[in-house]
Amino acid sequence: MLITGASRGLGLEVAKILAARGDFIVLNGRDAKRLKSAQLALGTAAGENSEIFAADVAEPGYAQKLAKLLQKRKITRLDCVIHNAGINHMGSITDTKPANAEQTFHVNACSVINLIKASEPYLSQAKDARFILVSSLMKYFPMPGRSVYAASKAAAEQFAQAWQLELRAKGSPIRVQIFRPAGIETDFHHNTPTDGSAPRSDISRMSAVKVATYLADFTTSASSELAPGFMNKLVAFVARHFPRVTKAILLRRYKRHA
Secondary structure (H helix, E strand, O other): OEEEOOOOHHHHHHHHHHHHHOOOEEEEEOOHHHHHHHHHHOOHHHHHOEEEEEOOOOOOOHHHHHHHHHHHOOOOOOOEEEEOOOOOOOOOOOOOOHHHHHHHHHHHHHHHHHHHHHHHHHHOOOOOOEEEEEOOHHHHOOOOOOHHHHHHHHHHHHHHHHHHHHHHHOOOOOEEEEEOOOOEEOOHHHOOOOOOOOOOOOOOOEEHHHHHHHHHHHOOOOOOEEOOOHHHHHHHHHHHHOHHHHHHHHHHHHHHHO
């Protein structure tokens, strides 16, 4: 099992749960030192049943690096890939710097293409292979002050869901699943560049451990998508079926924090 963005936050918490379940975990992130600390956090037995993989999923050469690691460990298949890596962006359209917008799309959306190319050969060898994209409820919202992030998540989902159709067309059994949490209590908001201020997500905020429990269960679910928790499901339903109400709520909230 490969988990991107696994050095901390949601990625690390779900890795702990899955490692305790007995799964072999490849912890992927950009910082080797943080990954080593994350591996130690899995515990002695789990640490021996895991591997760290320091590489940027959004950069060229990722597929070759992954293939080299898996060959070294004599791993010929991946049963599940959880794409959790991502960055945030806040700021109005007029404040947004094009370079920051491009970086957000590069990390959040274009990385999906890299990861698909890198993992499909190994997922194809598994009987019940799953590719899980950790997206966001913001995919549904024309979010003022958070438009770049929301749009990047919507783009990421389009890549993943288009791939699912391509897989079906060639008879591949690989399952693509979309996981859409709302606010998570991590330091995600404090570790990415912004071009101004915007309200943090306060919709159904959950601890990373609680969200990770939902995500771990999702790896064995027959469902193709999940918004964890009753409130998140309600928010997603309203956003999809009552867009005028959603826009009115977003506008009022944005004015209150502007």
